[in-house]
Amino acid sequence: MDDCGCGKADRYVSFAGIDCAGNARRILEFVDRNLALPGRSNAFWDYFAKKRQGSAGVPQADALLLIHSHLNTIREEFEAWQDEEALALLDQLENECC
Template sequence: MQPTAAKADRYISFEGIECDDFARQVVSYIRDCIAEGQNPSDWQAYFERKLVEIAGIGQDELFFVGSQVNYIRELFEHHEHADGLALLDKIEDECC
């Protein structure tokens, strides 16, 4: 019988949870969405500004994602970005 992998629990330890990598991927997905010219979102200009701001002040991407989760969700829903939505749920569940 194969042992089942234990689910990482952020309340015990962040060990084994790739929160920073997840956040970097979400930011990459945001960039992909706002670069898409065919179906611009109402959130496009907002995220263009925010990405410049966080780069300018050196803000942590995980902090950025955690503080913008509802807006990011709307952006991903608009673009029907299933991978982005799944990863955002994972970050909310494991990292925030």
């Protein structure tokens, strides 16, 4: 049982037991897997990759912050790619960590 007594993770009580960093890394793995397929890259993903890697005095972005900052666009891309597994994890990450 968790601190809230509700039987599930509750970010408003504690982040204990919620792997936000690990799930953010998994989302980026889904992004990479989808972008490896022909015709899936676009100007947004080029911009996202630059922020993800850091460049010219801009530090490398934290995965969770990067995803949170572009949550709706990432969701739209996963929907267009019909990646239900990625969408489910993105929803979980948003509900638990963002």
